[in-house]
Amino acid sequence: MMGRLAVKQESRAALALVSPAIAVIALVAIAPMVWTLWESLHLHDLRMPWLGQPFVGLDNYAAALGDARFRGALLHTGGFVLASVSLELALGLVFALAMSRARRGRALIRVVVLLSWAVPTVVAALVWRFMFEGDSGIVPAALRAAGAIPPGFSFFVDPLAAWIPIVVADAWKMTPFVALLLLAGLESIEPALYDAARMDGAGPWRQFREITLPLLRPALLVAILFRALDAFRVFDVIYVLTGGGPGTSTEPIALYIFNTLLQHLRFGYGSALSVIVFLGTFVLALAYIRLLGRSLLEERTA
Amino acid sequence: MSGSVVSRWAAGTAVGLVALSAFPLVWMLLASLTPEARLFDSAALWRGPFVLDHYRALWSERAFWVPIRNSTVVAGTTTLFAVTIGGACAYGLARLRFRGRYALLAFVLAVSMFPQISLIAPLYLLLRAAGLINSYPGLVLPYLTFAMPLTIWLLVGYFRQLPAELEEAAAMDGASRLRTLIEITAPLAWPGIATTAILTFVYCWNEFLFALSFTLGPERHTVPVAIALFRGQYQVPWGQILAAAVVATVPVVLLVVLFQRRIVQGLTTGALKG
Amino acid sequence: MLCFPTLSCRGSGDPGRLIFSGSAVGREAEVVRSQLARWSAERGVEVEIRATPDSADQRHQLYVQWLNARSPEPDVLQLDVVWTPEFAAAGWLLPLDRFGPDLADFFPASIEANRWNGALYGLPWFVDVGMLYWRTDLLARAPATFDELAAAARDAMRSPGVRFGLVWQGARYEGLVTVFLEHLGGFGGRILDDNGAVVVDSEASVRALTWMRDAIHVDGIVPAAALTWHEEETRFAFQNGAAAMMRNWPYAHALLESADSAVAGRFAVAAMPAVRGAGEPTAALGGSQLAVNARSRRPDEAWALVEFLTAPEQMLERARVVGQLPPRPALYEQGEGLEGALGIAPEAAREIVAAAKPRPATPVYTQLSEILQIRLHRALTRQQEPRAALEDAAREMRALLERTGLAGGGRLRSHAG
Numbered sequence: 001m002m003g004r005l006a007v008k009q010e011s012r013a014a015l016a017l018v019s020p021a022i023a024v025i026a027l028v029a030i031a032p033m034v035w036t037l038w039e040s041l042h043l044h045d046l047r048m049p050w051l052g053q054p055f056v057g058l059d060n061y062a063a064a065l066g067d068a069r070f071r072g073a074l075l076h077t078g079g080f081v082l083a084s085v086s087l088e089l090a091l092g093l094v095f096a097l098a099m100s101r102a103r104r105g106r107a108l109i110r111v112v113v114l115l116s117w118a119v120p121t122v123v124a125a126l127v128w129r130f131m132f133e134g135d136s137g138i139v140p141a142a143l144r145a146a147g148a149i150p151p152g153f154s155f156f157v158d159p160l161a162a163w164i165p166i167v168v169a170d171a172w173k174m175t176p177f178v179a180l181l182l183l184a185g186l187e188s189i190e191p192a193l194y195d196a197a198r199m200d201g202a203g204p205w206r207q208f209r210e211i212t213l214p215l216l217r218p219a220l221l222v223a224i225l226f227r228a229l230d231a232f233r234v235f236d237v238i239y240v241l242t243g244g245g246p247g248t249s250t251e252p253i254a255l256y257i258f259n260t261l262l263q264h265l266r267f268g269y270g271s272a273l274s275v276i277v278f279l280g281t282f283v284l285a286l287a288y289i290r291l292l293g294r295s296l297l298e299e300r301t302a
Numbered sequence: 303m304s305g306s307v308v309s310r311w312a313a314g315t316a317v318g319l320v321a322l323s324a325f326p327l328v329w330m331l332l333a334s335l336t337p338e339a340r341l342f343d344s345a346a347l348w349r350g351p352f353v354l355d356h357y358r359a360l361w362s363e364r365a366f367w368v369p370i371r372n373s374t375v376v377a378g379t380t381t382l383f384a385v386t387i388g389g390a391c392a393y394g395l396a397r398l399r400f401r402g403r404y405a406l407l408a409f410v411l412a413v414s415m416f417p418q419i420s421l422i423a424p425l426y427l428l429l430r431a432a433g434l435i436n437s438y439p440g441l442v443l444p445y446l447t448f449a450m451p452l453t454i455w456l457l458v459g460y461f462r463q464l465p466a467e468l469e470e471a472a473a474m475d476g477a478s479r480l481r482t483l484i485e486i487t488a489p490l491a492w493p494g495i496a497t498t499a500i501l502t503f504v505y506c507w508n509e510f511l512f513a514l515s516f517t518l519g520p521e522r523h524t525v526p527v528a529i530a531l532f533r534g535q536y537q538v539p540w541g542q543i544l545a546a547a548v549v550a551t552v553p554v555v556l557l558v559v560l561f562q563r564r565i566v567q568g569l570t571t572g573a574l575k576g
Numbered sequence: 577m578l579c580f581p582t583l584s585c586r587g588s589g590d591p592g593r594l595i596f597s598g599s600a601v602g603r604e605a606e607v608v609r610s611q612l613a614r615w616s617a618e619r620g621v622e623v624e625i626r627a628t629p630d631s632a633d634q635r636h637q638l639y640v641q642w643l644n645a646r647s648p649e650p651d652v653l654q655l656d657v658v659w660t661p662e663f664a665a666a667g668w669l670l671p672l673d674r675f676g677p678d679l680a681d682f683f684p685a686s687i688e689a690n691r692w693n694g695a696l697y698g699l700p701w702f703v704d705v706g707m708l709y710w711r712t713d714l715l716a717r718a719p720a721t722f723d724e725l726a727a728a729a730r731d732a733m734r735s736p737g738v739r740f741g742l743v744w745q746g747a748r749y750e751g752l753v754t755v756f757l758e759h760l761g762g763f764g765g766r767i768l769d770d771n772g773a774v775v776v777d778s779e780a781s782v783r784a785l786t787w788m789r790d791a792i793h794v795d796g797i798v799p800a801a802a803l804t805w806h807e808e809e810t811r812f813a814f815q816n817g818a819a820a821m822m823r824n825w826p827y828a829h830a831l832l833e834s835a836d837s838a839v840a841g842r843f844a845v846a847a848m849p850a851v852r853g854a855g856e857p858t859a860a861l862g863g864s865q866l867a868v869n870a871r872s873r874r875p876d877e878a879w880a881l882v883e884f885l886t887a888p889e890q891m892l893e894r895a896r897v898v899g900q901l902p903p904r905p906a907l908y909e910q911g912e913g914l915e916g917a918l919g920i921a922p923e924a925a926r927e928i929v930a931a932a933k934p935r936p937a938t939p940v941y942t943q944l945s946e947i948l949q950i951r952l953h954r955a956l957t958r959q960q961e962p963r964a965a966l967e968d969a970a971r972e973m974r975a976l977l978e979r980t981g982l983a984g985g986g987r988l989r990s991h992a993g
Contacts (some may be wrong), residue, residue, distance in 0.1 A: 010398045017394030018406065020387045021450055028447045029413050032424035039423060046644055047666045048939065048980055098315035101308065105316070111562050112320045115327060118554040120508035122526040123547040127330045130540055136342035138329070176323055180566060204308055233417045236510040240530050254419040254511075262515060263637060265644055267423050274420035285415035435645040518642055519626075 033278070039271035046265035053268070060272035069248060070273065073256040080163070080252060081231040084170045088227055089220070091171065092178030097212075099179065100186045113176035121173060125240035128169035132156070139165075159249035162242050166250060169237050174230070178223050185219025186212070225288045232281060253277055327551070334545040341540050356545035366546055368520060369528035375438055376513075376524060377506035380445040385499050388453030393487070395454070396461035397469070407458065414451030418511050421447060429516055436518040444512045449502050456501065456568060460494030461487075497564040504554055525550045594877055597626040598654025598864070599635065607897045615884045621877050626650050632750075636942075643668035643869065651872040652881050655698060657689055657863050657934065658750075658941045664692035665939035670868040671695040675879045681888075686903040689934040690865055697867055699886045700903035702894060704862030705932045706758050707845045709814060709822040709832070714738065718846030722762060722787055725821070725849050729797035732820035741797030743810045744823040748953040751806055753935065753945050754860035755823060756952055759784040761858025761933055762850035767948070768936045774977065776948065777963075777970035780854065785955055785962035793958060803956055815839060823848065825862060826918065830899045845920045847928055861932035863903065901929060940980055947972045 040060055044053045064070050099109055116124070132139045132155050143149045155161045189212065197207050213220075235254040238244060244251035244259070251259075257277065261270035333341055335352040360366040394400075395407055425444050426435075434440035464487065472486050488495075513524040520528065529546045532539060558565060596612060609625065616623045626649070628635045639653060643663065655663065663669050673696050679687050686700035710718050714732040719725035729741025745751035757767065765780030775781075791798040802810070807824060811831065814822035817838040822828075833840050847857035866885060868878045884890065891902035892913050899918060907914055908926035918925055935941065951969035954960040960968075977983040 011400040014394040014398040014400040014403075017390045017398070021391030021454060022406075024383075024387060024446055025410070025413055025450055028425070028443055028450075029416055029421065032421050032428065033416065035424035035427075036420055045980075047640075047662065049667055050665065051981055094315060095319045098312040098319065101312035102316040107562070109316055109320055110566060111559055112323045114558045114562055114565060115555060116323045118504055118508075118558045119327070119551050120510070120526045120554070122508075122510050122530050123330075123550055124326070126529065126543055126547055127326045130333065130544065131326065131329065133342070133540075172322070172326065176319070179319070229415060233419065235419065236526075239510075239514075254417070257419050258422065258511070258515070261423050261426070262641065265640065267427070271423045274417075274423060277417050278420040281415060281417045281420075285412060288411075288415070430646055433646075436647065518645055518647055 036271045036274050036278070039268055040275045042268045044266075044268035044271075046267055056268070060269045061276070063269060064272055064276060069251070070253075070256060072248060073251050073253045076250060077232060077234070077252040077254075080166070080170075080234060081228055083163070083167050084174075084231050085224060085227045087167065087171050088175045088178045089224060091175045092182055092223065093220075095175065095179040096182035096186055099183050110180075113180065116173050116175075117177050119173070121236035122240050124173045125169050125237045128165055128172065129241050132165040132168075156242055157246055159246055162246060162250050166238055166241050169241060170231070170234070173237075174227060178227060181223045181226070182216065182219055185216050189215045222288075225284065229281065229284050229288065232284065233277075330544050330547055330551075334541065334548045336541070338539075338541045356541040357549075359542050360545055360549065364532075364542065364546070365520070366528070366549065369523050369525045370549070372438075372522055373507055373524040373526075376441045376445065377503050379438065379442050380449050380506045381499050381502045383442065384446060384449035384453040384502050385457075385495060388450050389457050389495060389498075392454045392457030393461055396458045397466070410451050410454050414448065414455060416447065418448070422511070422515050425512075426515060435516055436522045438522070440516050441513060441522075441524070444516060445506050445509065448509075449506060452505065453498050453502055456498045457491075457494060460491055460498070463494075464490050493564065497561065497568040500557055500561055500565065501568050504557060507554060593622045593624055594652065594874060594881060595624050595626050595650035596652045596881070597628055597639075597650035598866075599628060599630060599632075603898050607894055611885060611890050611893070612881075615881060619877070619880065621874075623881065632656050639663070646871055648869060648871045648873050651869050651874060651878040653867050653869065654701065654864050655867050657704075657861060657865065658937075658945075660690050660698045660865060660867065661692045661937045662939045662941060663867065664695070664697040668870050669697045670870045670872065670875055670878075671697060672699070672868065672879065672882075675883075677883070681904045681906055683903050683905060683929055683932075685861055685930075685932055685934050686863070686865075689861065689937055692937070692939070698865035699867075699882055701864045701866050701886055702891070702900035703903045703929055703932070704825045704827075704901065705859040705928050706754055706823055706825065706848065706862070707859060707928065708848050709824060709828065709843055709845055711820050711839065711842055712844050713842045714820045718844070719821075719849050721849050721852055722759075726791070726795055726797060729820055730795070733797065735820075737817055738820050740799050740802075740813060740819040741795075742791065742821040742823070743798065743802055743805070743813045743819045745806055745810055746798075746803040746953075746956060747806050748949050749806065750945055750949070752949055752952055754862065756785070756788070756948070757860045757933060757935065758823065758848045758858045759788055762848055762855040763787070764851065764855035767944075768938075772936075772938070772977075772983070774970045774973045776973065777966040781966050782963045785952065785966060789956050789958070789962060792956065803953065814843075826899065826901055829918070829920070845924075847931070857931065859928050859932040861929075861934045863901075901925060903929070905930065938977075938982055940976060940982060943976055944973050947976065 041055060041057060042053045043051060043056045043059075045051060099106075102109065131137050134140065134154055135144075135152070140149060140153065140155065144151060144153075153161075155165055193211050193215075194207055197211055202210070233254055234252050235258070238250055238252055238255055239258075242250045244255045248256075253273070254277070257270055257273045260266050260273060329347070332347045332352075334356055335350075335354070336347050337351070337353055337355060340347075391410075395403060421444070425447075429435050429440045429443070432440075434443070468486050468490070472481075507524075508526060509524070510526045510530070513527045514530070517523050517527060523531070525546075529543060529550060532543050532546065596608075598608065612623045612625065628638055636656070636659060639655075639659075642649070643666070660669070664671075677696065677699065679696070682700055683703070686703060687696070690696055690698040690700065708718065711732065714735055715728050719728050725742065732738050733741050744755045746755070760766065760776075760781055763780045763784040765775070765778050765784055767774070767776045769775045788798075792800055792802070799813075805813075807828070810819075810822055810824055811828045813819045814824070814828075815832055815837045829845065831837065832843060847859060850857045866882045868875060868882060872878045888902070888904055888907055891904060892907060894900050895902050895907075895914055895918065901918065902908075902914075905926055906912070908922040910922075912922075914922040914925075936944065938944065948969050951960070951965040955962045955965035974983070
């Protein structure tokens with residue numbers, strides 16, 4: 001066991017190692033977050049410096065509640081989270097199951113699947129925009145040939161249809177990642193359990209329901225929370241694919257805040273919106289930490 | 303269902319997954335080699351002719367090497383800082399016992415979940431006051447927001463996995479902490495550090511929101527921003543955009559192909575319990 | 577720390593160079609480049625052109641982004657006529673009075689549009705005025721009143737191929753406000769009065785807006801499609817011979833006289849009509865001015881460049897090459913060189929410009945305009961009655977001015993606390 005001097009030395013050493021990182025994080029993440037809170041309580045319009053920066057209390061938050069465009073953005077974001085997470089989870093599970101069985105070509109599958117993760121979101125969005133574009137992008141061309149859409153139909157002009165390329169592009173990029181996550185989870189399930197079940201006469205579907213799903217639950221939860229957190233913050237893919245349009249019908253929260261800050265230069269109001277988003281993320285993140293945080297430094301018995 | 307039916311289904315699905323993942327990238331590559339006039343003629347993309355016009359234009363008309371340089375500098379610098387400072391912190395968290403260890407780790411995890419958009423306003427005002435908008439430091443600093451928690455998180459996992467006995471043996475032989483760190487731990491942790499560096503670099507290379515908010519013009523645009531803002535005189539220059547997209551993807555593709563096993567390990571370690 | 581020897585830390589170029597930014601489409605680009613090259617050679621200062629998007633809205637957005645970030649570049653900017661108060665009030669432009677500019681030779685309205693809080697922030701570069709283009713083969717003369725216009729339109733629509741009596745820009749954008757402004761002036765109304773108070777809900781306004789709406793839905797002389805048209809769509813309608821009259825800017829003139837125009841040689845230009853005794857013929861004042869970045873590192877050079885570009889010789893050259901109207905009355909005199917350059921007699925052009933009405937010069941013009949655009953469009957698409965629409969618009973505009981401390985019309989009141 002360590003003596004008290006040794007413990008003290010450890011603490012000093014730990015401090016030395018840890019403090020630069022904490023200092024940086026405090027500077028670039030904590031201080032700004034506190035500043036955002038402060039800003040949100042003031043009026044600060046960068047186009048009207050003569051108004052100064054008066055304290056307005058919770059006026060910005062009240063304005064946010066009454067802001068139809070904000071409510072719309074919340075709705076869009078919520079809908080996007082639901083749609084993309086469920087799609088990615090379902091597809092990801094299917095692919096993970098397939099990959100766990102496939103013995104050959106693992107490396108190839110892994111490479112190809114990682115490519116879509118590694119590609120910049122902007123690139124993915126541009127490629128999908130190209131494929132969905134107008135009349136002659138390959139997707140509308142194929143759909144028209146199949147009689148699924150009328151000629152002259154453009155995805156990007158219809159407020160609801162514009163979501164389709166967005167969800168597709170996001171799913172394309174993130175499903176492989178979800179699949180890999182679930183695959184790792186699948187591979188941690190003892191094969192012996194399946195053998196036992198098979199000997200008891202259970203078919204593949206029952207095995208799936210009674211062994212795979214329950215044991216995969218932690219991985220599934222992680223995947224859901226991870227993706228939900230990401231989807232809640234969606235920006236790149238929508239900015240490039242539709243710019244929030246047509247009008248503001250595909251505008252998510254992050255894009256609305258971006259426009260409020262850097263187009264309308266309303267920093268006070270934008271900060272209030274930022275705080276609201278932060279709180280929403282915080283709630284999600286709390287759940288995530290609960291799930292994971294404890295386990296990393298726990299000493300596990302073999 | 304018999305085993306062979308299941309495995310046929312599995313194989314088919316796996317092939318489907320590969321095809322779906324690869325198709326848009328292949329399409330992008332083919333389109334980037336197709337003349338502008340035939341870009342929307344799907345059949346033509348497969349047949350050719352294939353030309354390098356768009357790539358040439360990237361060089362001559364667009365000076366595309368500028369965004370590439372910018373992205374490399376910013377991503378490289380951020381990775382360097384994040385891995386060294388974050389690595390030190392991770393080592394302390396993984397190896398040393400001190401009060402508040404768990405709290406610190408939870409804190410780091412929490413910071414990694416800060417929504418980027420919420421930081422735009424204060425970072426913008428901060429950078430503007432320091433005159434750092436549209437500069438390299440003006441991007442590296444915001445990037446550390448997500449790079450530091452990422453490196454700390456990943457490296458804690460790696461350091462924990464390293465057998466402690468070697469270090470303890472060296473300590474008992476009287477080696478100082480620093481010497482142990484350099485001569486024993488670092489070589490062992492090297493693979494983990496490399497993976498962390500790769501993942502951090504990829505995240506920085508692909509980052510869009512901060513780059514869009516804190517740069518003003520082509521001289522400091524990073525690759526994603528430059529491509530997203532390609533403007534044509536009269537119409538969208540798809541050929542050039544896709545060629546630029548290919549060029550933007552090549553470095554990350556290389557990294558993935560060379561280090562795919564490590565990357566998968568890194569990604570899944572980071573997300574699941576080690 | 578992160579500054580590599582060969583790369584500068586900041587993204588801005590070397591301070592020995594001036595950056596000029598503006599729209600540069602087609603022939604404009606040639607003229608601008610050659611004039612800049614001339615000045616650069618004379619003065620020994622390098623000038624670089626920074627390209628901006630063609631659309632005014634996008635250019636506005638880009639300027640806001642640069643100037644708000646306190647970028648010292650570009651040094652000289654081309655601003656749309658309604659942007660000057662906005663940018664000046666935000667502290668982004670350099671007041672030019674200290675250079676002692678000679679303002680006597682400019683149209684007073686143009687100069688006024690460049691003032692904010694008493695100081696001058698830009699020099700007019702070229703002006704645009706809304707005009708009524710009319711078919712000389714279908715109408716005996718240009719209509720002087722709105723009643724005459726309606727009658728002439730109905731008459732002309734009896735001719736084969738003429739589907740529209742009058743076309744104007746009715747899409748929900750800034751152009752609609754200029755069109756409305758011209759009808760409004762013709763009926764004797766205004767948007768803001770001399771004290772800066774909102775008077776767009778006056779009786780005259782309601783009459784003007786009702787006339788516009790009825791022209792579409794009751795008289796049928798203006799097509800409903802016009803409610804989605806911008807400048808180019810209206811030009812096509814007139815150019816293809818489908819419209820008897822068109823309200824548009826001077827740029828259309830040269831294009832209408834070109835080889836692919838079906839109406840070349842068969843049209844003329846006049847002022848918009850007015851209600852006798854109540855209003856006067858009103859042309860909306862458009863155009864561009866040149867301003868200097870408040871943070872420019874070479875303000876004196878920048879000013880010299882602005883002075884050069886707004887000098888009579890350069891303006892004449894622009895008029896001859898691009899057909900844009902110069903904001904200097906003296907150039908419209910006989911023998912100054914404008915004959916044949918504009919498509920209308922210089923004296924007629926000068927009269928129209930001199931009478932042109934600027935839009936309200938206020939920093940929140942863009943927001944005021946958006947409120948008005950929405951309401952105007954609602955009234956014109958019959959989603960709301962003109963009176964109600966204008967009252968709503970006026971109310972929102974007053975609230976905006978109150979909220980931003982601008983209700984005193986030009987004089988700023990800061991918020992307490």
